[in-house]
Amino acid sequence: MIRLNKMTDYAVVLMTELALSGEIVASADLARKTTIPQPTVAKLLKVLTQGRLTVAHRGRAGGYGLGRTAEDISVAQIIEAVEGPLAVAACIDGTHDNCEYEQTCPMNGRWEMVNTVIHRALNEVSLAEMAVGPFATHGAFADGATR
Numbered sequence: 457m458i459r460l461n462k463m464t465d466y467a468v469v470l471m472t473e474l475a476l477s478g479e480i481v482a483s484a485d486l487a488r489k490t491t492i493p494q495p496t497v498a499k500l501l502k503v504l505t506q507g508r509l510t511v512a513h514r515g516r517a518g519g520y521g522l523g524r525t526a527e528d529i530s531v532a533q534i535i536e537a538v539e540g541p542l543a544v545a546a547c548i549d550g551t552h553d554n555c556e557y558e559q560t561c562p563m564n565g566r567w568e569m570v571n572t573v574i575h576r577a578l579n580e581v582s583l584a585e586m587a588v589g590p591f592a593t594h595g596a597f598a599d600g601a602t603r
Contacts, residue, residue: 460539463496466490466500467538468586470490470492470497471509471529472586473489474510475583479521482518483520500538504520504537506537507533507537508523509524509529509537511523522583525584526582526587530578530579530580530582531579531581531582531586532575532581534583542575547564
């Protein structure tokens, strides 16, 4: 099964909240609105800012905002900011030293096709699209679900 880790899921939730707000939001307010613990929010915002997906605003009315429009941020970019390059198998993640069977493996080079399709699909979904509909974070966990 291919599954995003919890931190990546949280990053998408935070980015969605920023997209919905359309303004500068303090990290404490993001934590409260999303029910993600404050230390996790702070850590993720640092990573997302380093990835240029968010922008930190200092001062009394400081907080975080999107680094560009929600339409110009893809789900793939959020995932890569948190997890690094997308790779469904170790032999295509760019390290080439993870598998002792690479030279004789019948799958050598074939996973790249799958990886390309997944990457393309995630690149085609924008943050703006994620922020629309019933799954937006406003009240998303009101049913008792926890993070």
